[in-house]
Amino acid sequence: DTGVSQDPRHKITKRGQNVTFRCDPISEHNRLYWYRQTLGQGPEFLTYFQNEAQLEKSRLLSDRFSAERPKGSFSTLEIQRTEQGDSAMYLCASRQRGTDTQYFGPGTRLTVL
Amino acid sequence: AQSVTQLDSHVSVSEGTPVLLRCNYSSSYSPSLFWYVQHPNKGLQLLLKYTSAATLVKGINGFEAEFKKSETSFHLTKPSAHMSDAAEYFCVVSKPGGGADGLTFGKGTHLIIQP
Numbered sequence: 001d002t003g004v005s006q007d008p009r010h011k012i013t014k015r016g017q018n019v020t021f022r023c024d025p026i027s028e029h030n031r032l033y034w035y036r037q038t039l040g041q042g043p044e045f046l047t048y049f050q051n052e053a054q055l056e057k058s059r060l061l062s063d064r065f066s067a068e069r070p071k072g073s074f075s076t077l078e079i080q081r082t083e084q085g086d087s088a089m090y091l092c093a094s095r096q097r098g099t100d101t102q103y104f105g106p107g108t109r110l111t112v113l
Numbered sequence: 114a115q116s117v118t119q120l121d122s123h124v125s126v127s128e129g130t131p132v133l134l135r136c137n138y139s140s141s142y143s144p145s146l147f148w149y150v151q152h153p154n155k156g157l158q159l160l161l162k163y164t165s166a167a168t169l170v171k172g173i174n175g176f177e178a179e180f181k182k183s184e185t186s187f188h189l190t191k192p193s194a195h196m197s198d199a200a201e202y203f204c205v206v207s208k209p210g211g212g213a214d215g216l217t218f219g220k221g222t223h224l225i226i227q228p
Binding site: 040048056090 | 147151216221
């Protein structure tokens, strides 16, 4: 399978716990994006990487959120001290340099109890 | 700044009849425009994209969209709906070349296919 993969697909946690999600992009894609999608809404941009550099962060990305892409391949998104409002689908996408098309993974659905 | 408005939150059609999903955009430059589809519990799949070439764009599964700059619209159509088309559809705008801030999504249109 050469598509974007995300792990885990589902995560249930208690308020106040930390969670970490992983995204593996398509191998030749140098740009990687994170989005958040809440129920009934379209995805909203969170942040993006070009290789290992994090180039843009949305105001939606509070201090409790941190993303990394240490070797320019896979990326992790960590949420510290989760809140019920963090419950959402977290989507990852990747794009090849010079193209317009982002390819999306299946998402990680987070439920904070 | 850029934005997208999907004019209908829900559209219901009978199987075999035409589909029209409406989208208007706002952008301060010549945008790239996309339609993505999301089936339940599945990731987003690209249907088609417009990137300043032909204004009538053909996509997968018989869908097509027409870019109309004068109307700032990018409506999605299909001549004959199939039950498998039932899904959430998103109109998306991007800066040409991908942009530094990712894609801007509309709120989505839920397409219901009646048997």
